[in-house]
Amino acid sequence: MSLSTIEVDDVRHEFNSETFRDDYTFSNSPEAIARFPFPFDRDEYMYAVNIEQHMPGPPKSATEFPIDIDEHYVAEMADRARVLKEDPLRCQSLPHMLMAEWDLLDLLMTSMARDYPRWFSLERDGRKWHWINRPLGIEQRFVFGDPTTLPQGPMEYVTRQCQGDFCLLDQRDNNLWLDAGIVTSQADWSLDFDLGMNFIEWHGPVPLAHNMNIFDRALKFLMNLQQGRPVRRLNWTMTVNPRLDTSPENYHRWGIDRTTVTPENVGDKVHLRVELQALWRLPRSNAIVFSIRCYLIKMGELVTQPKWARRIHRVLRDLPPELAEYKGLTNYRAATLEWLSQYDDGAPTSPGFYPD
Amino acid sequence: MSDIKSRPIWGRIRPVAHAARHFVCCEGSSAARHVAETFSPNAEALKQVTILYGNTDRNEEAGHTLDALGAEASLHYPTRQTLLISFKAHLKRLHMGAQIYLCGPEAFLNEATAIAESHGVLKEAVQTELCGANARRVQCVHCKGLIENVAYTPIACEHCGVNLMVRDHYSRRLGAFMGVCVDAEAPGDLPARESF
Ligand code: HEM
Numbered sequence: 215m216s217l218s219t220i221e222v223d224d225v226r227h228e229f230n231s232e233t234f235r236d237d238y239t240f241s242n243s244p245e246a247i248a249r250f251p252f253p254f255d256r257d258e259y260m261y262a263v264n265i266e267q268h269m270p271g272p273p274k275s276a277t278e279f280p281i282d283i284d285e286h287y288v289a290e291m292a293d294r295a296r297v298l299k300e301d302p303l304r305c306q307s308l309p310h311m312l313m314a315e316w317d318l319l320d321l322l323m324t325s326m327a328r329d330y331p332r333w334f335s336l337e338r339d340g341r342k343w344h345w346i347n348r349p350l351g352i353e354q355r356f357v358f359g360d361p362t363t364l365p366q367g368p369m370e371y372v373t374r375q376c377q378g379d380f381c382l383l384d385q386r387d388n389n390l391w392l393d394a395g396i397v398t399s400q401a402d403w404s405l406d407f408d409l410g411m412n413f414i415e416w417h418g419p420v421p422l423a424h425n426m427n428i429f430d431r432a433l434k435f436l437m438n439l440q441q442g443r444p445v446r447r448l449n450w451t452m453t454v455n456p457r458l459d460t461s462p463e464n465y466h467r468w469g470i471d472r473t474t475v476t477p478e479n480v481g482d483k484v485h486l487r488v489e490l491q492a493l494w495r496l497p498r499s500n501a502i503v504f505s506i507r508c509y510l511i512k513m514g515e516l517v518t519q520p521k522w523a524r525r526i527h528r529v530l531r532d533l534p535p536e537l538a539e540y541k542g543l544t545n546y547r548a549a550t551l552e553w554l555s556q557y558d559d560g561a562p563t564s565p566g567f568y569p570d
Numbered sequence: 571m572s573d574i575k576s577r578p579i580w581g582r583i584r585p586v587a588h589a590a591r592h593f594v595c596c597e598g599s600s601a602a603r604h605v606a607e608t609f610s611p612n613a614e615a616l617k618q619v620t621i622l623y624g625n626t627d628r629n630e631e632a633g634h635t636l637d638a639l640g641a642e643a644s645l646h647y648p649t650r651q652t653l654l655i656s657f658k659a660h661l662k663r664l665h666m667g668a669q670i671y672l673c674g675p676e677a678f679l680n681e682a683t684a685i686a687e688s689h690g691v692l693k694e695a696v697q698t699e700l701c702g703a704n705a706r707r708v709q710c711v712h713c714k715g716l717i718e719n720v721a722y723t724p725i726a727c728e729h730c731g732v733n734l735m736v737r738d739h740y741s742r743r744l745g746a747f748m749g750v751c752v753d754a755e756a757p758g759d760l761p762a763r764e765s766f
Binding site: 410414417462465 | 709
């Protein structure tokens with residue numbers, strides 16, 4: 215079912231019209247830059263068990279609400295639809311995960327309707343639910359728990375309408391198992407390959423962290439995750455061109471972009487890619503949902519905040535070589551550093567993530 | 571020990587005394603000889619043993635060694651594919667409490683363990699032992715094609731032609747290592763070949 219075009223037109227202009235491929239018209243407004251979840255609270259970076267409670271952040275920040283919908287929403291959802299059309303394996307769910315899928319649908323629809331009432335609404339009458347998504351022009355009445363009343367499975371249905379990749383983790387045998395997910399904007403990992411793996415296995419390729427016991431400690435923590443007490447962490451990498459779909463599946467197509475960086479185009483081409491990852495224990499299935507919300511920012515946009523400019527220059531300069539290699543920076547790190555150095559006068563930076 | 575976190579560690583096959591039934595699936599003559607040696611001291615158990623043998627290196631003599639064990643059934647197949655078709659058919663009607671023994675080259679173990687897992691066989695019910703080449707089974711992450719018996723990296727994908735590096739990342743569900751384009755950032759520039 216679709217909404218009348220009048221109601222859709224009413225909110226559509228609040229979202230950017232932009233692309234994450236081909237002509238790459240993506241950019242951030244000054245408001246989006248100000249709320250960017252900058253991931254460095256000091257001038258250096260190393261892996262750590264950086265998990266904190268997913269508490270509401272300041273108004274307008276990326277963590278004000280549990281699920282963040284921003285100006286890129288409509289364009290990101292169009293990009294996801296295109297990825298899924300070309301490669302259905304980006305969305306998979308093992309049969310025992312259906313209850314967790316409904317849990318996820320409940321979590322996302324409830325949060326979105328509560329925190330963004332202009333854009334989404336949800337009415338519940340027992341198991342009869344009525345969902346309205348104005349930016350995408352979708353209206354759906356369905357029976358909660360009955361998959362035949364939705365056009366796709368519950369996980370796919372709701373995540374085609376929510377920014378971020380999502381993984382559903384089953385907990386058994388003292389481990390977490392990646393048994394379902396929708397992954398269309400990933401930093402170079404494959405859901406199809408990792409599906410069915412446990413926490414230690416899917417983290418296998420990450421350098422250094424295993425020997426620092428980071429994954430053992432993080433797993434232990436997550437196994438005790440309580441309902442109603444979600445947690446979050448930030449992860450980051452760099453991407454050349456604002457491409458959401460940096461999948462291994464398509465790496466033979468986008469990898470070459472990493473050779474196109476010159477000191478002249480760094481500001482426009484090189485992006486910091488931050489993942490705001492949050493984890494919730496789900497009530498019916500006891501599964502965990504892991505959301506990976508991707509934020510992109512051009513170097514040219516980032517340096518409008520002098521503290522961030524100085525800091526990212528220092529972080530990239532001193533990054534352990536194993537991390538630089540793993541994150542795929544080898545081919546454009548030098549050019550990026552050269553360009554960033556003009557914004558680093560050596561002045562001290564204040565502690566914490568926020569701009570001065 | 572392997573430092574690839576996602577990689578299975580192959581063990582040694584040992585007949586389990588209390589198992590109600592024993593089900594052996596092995597490939598290649600060195601695996602056949604090893605199975606014969608392992609089971610021959612267990613004359614009593616042999617009445618409950620079914621052996622599937624993939625005679626992939628055309629070694630009739632090794633096959634005869636298996637037949638001479640006097641197992642309940644000793645069945646021979648000409649290729650890995652035919653061996654595993656039969657393996658699946660037998661798995662579907664296997665009794666609870668049966669022990670499964672898999673013995674053969676790495677790529678065979680990769681595929682056979684994935685088949686067992688997809689048929690709901692419990693990990694505890696499967697024993698494995700590497701016997702033969704450690705060439706790997708690889709999936710091209712780009713076209714999803716599976717490549718059998720990959721002895722070295724890099725290789726060209728036999729399906730889509732992309733030059734692949736075999737990553738140290740293994741999926742038990744797919745029974746394969748991941749192959750990823752090796753020259754995406756420098757087309758045609760391939761690192762020196764390394765054997766496994
Ligand atoms: C439970 C849900 C989680 C899922 C599904 C997940 C998934 C992944 C995946 C698929 C990768 C890429 C591995 C590759 O190269 O193939 C990764 C990287 C990583 N993960 Fe997780 N992860 C989870 C939770 C965590 C937690 C709680 C931590 C806390 C320490 C963590 C730390 C890391 C680190 C440090 C990396 C390397 C990132 C980089 O350098 O870019 N992960 N994760």
